[in-house]
Amino acid sequence: MEAYIGYIPYIFLILLxxxxxxFIVKQQTAAIIERFGKFHSIRHSGFKLKIPFVDRIAGKVSLKIQQLDVIVETKTLDDVFVKLKVSVQYVxxxxxxxxxxxxxxxPHEQITSYVFDVVRAEVPKMKLDDVFVKKDDIAIAVKTELQDAMLDYGFDIIKTLVTDIDPxxxxxxxxxxxxxADREKTAAQYEGDAARILIVEKAKAEAESKRLQGQGIADQRREIARGLEESVEVLNKVGINSQEASALIVVTQHYDTLQSIGEETNSNLILLPNSPQAGSDMLNNMVASFTASxxxxEAMKKAEKEKKNKENKNSSDE
Known part of the structure; x- marks a missing residue:
């Protein structure tokens, strides 16, 4: 038993x-091995061996795509200070x-320096509006500069993006x-156009209404005139001349109007001359007016005829 105990330090040393x-190297990772402080080899993913106390892992680098965000403050051509966030994806x-x-x-500081240099060389050539429009051009310029500079150091620039522009x-x-202000101006223009259209359409509607109203009145008067003409013809057939017939129709309509007003219970009080001589006076006045007319x-026709005779006589004399 004591003999076995004496082997324990050796077993412990062997295990150590x-x-x-x-050592184990993870996927998408590379381990740098140095021997006595000098570069020896590069080991990639998997189960690996090294000489104990002679070889050491100097470091490990990731082979995954990485991203570095750089915020650059610079000035545009129109003297506006702006902050740009540039995202650099590299491997x-x-x-x-x-x-x-x-x-x-x-490497991060190196990449950041190049980004600052390119952005501060490109943005001062542009106005603020152009910076927003040409942000892809800025990203391409950054990538081109970084690709040429970092390739010698083992870095491949996958993509550069201008992800934020903050004036x-x-x-x-x-x-x-x-x-x-532009949107309010546009809104005012649309509102003005809408109001103008409403006014125009309203005016068209009123004009059409007036036209139809006038047409209705004309049709009404035409029918009234036709009815009066038929009434006069009927009265002529029984020996009443046209003037007397017209006067009779007017007097009849006068009394019909008075009757309709009397039958309307909801009408206001209306005072009209209604003496016994009213009908006679109206008839006499109408007959007198027809005679004067x-x-x-006849006088106008006579004057017109004399004028034409005079003109014809002057023409024949010439």
Whole structure:
């Protein structure tokens, strides 16, 4: 038993050496092995061996696509300060792990420096509105510059994106006011057009209403005239001349109107002359007016005839 106990330190030493000689490298990862402080090899994913106390893992680098966000503040051509957020997606080239690990001490700072340099060279050439429109051009310029510079260090630039453009707060407020004013102007124009259309359509509707109303009145008067004409013809057949017939029709309509007013219970009080001589006076006045009208008509016809005779005589003398 005491003999077996004496082997325990050796067993412990063997296990220590065994565990010190093995290591595991994760997927999409590369491990850099140094021997006595000097680069020895690069080990990729899987179960790996190294010489204990001679070889050491100097570091591990990820072969996955990584992203670095860089915020750059610069000034545009129209003297507006703006902050741009540039996202750089990059990956370490598998065959150039040595360069990526040993040539650059701080790759993030190196990439950031190039992004600052390119953005501050491109944006001052543009106005603020152009920065928003040409953000893809800025991203392409950043990628081109980084690709040429970082390739020698083992980094491949997958893509660069300008993900945010943030002007000065006062500038944003002014832009919002301009946009609001433009929208209010557009809204006012639409409202004015709508109001004008309503006015035009209302005027057209009123004009059509007046036209139809006038047409109705004309049709009504035409029918009244036709009815009066038929009434006069009937009276002529029984020996009453046209003037007497017209006077009789007017007097009849006068009394019919008085009767209809009397039958209306909801009408207001209306005072009309209704003496016994009213009908006679109305008839006499109408006959007198018809007589005067006929005399005036005959005088006008006579004057017109004399004028034409005079003109014909002057023409024959010439």
């Amino acid at each position: 050496i065994f565990f010190a000689s093995i 370490i080239i598998k065959d150039k792990v040595y360069d990526a690990f040993y040539k650059l001490e701080y 000065d707060a006062q500038v944003k407020a002014a832009m919002n006011r301009i946009n609001a 006929n005399q005036i008509g």
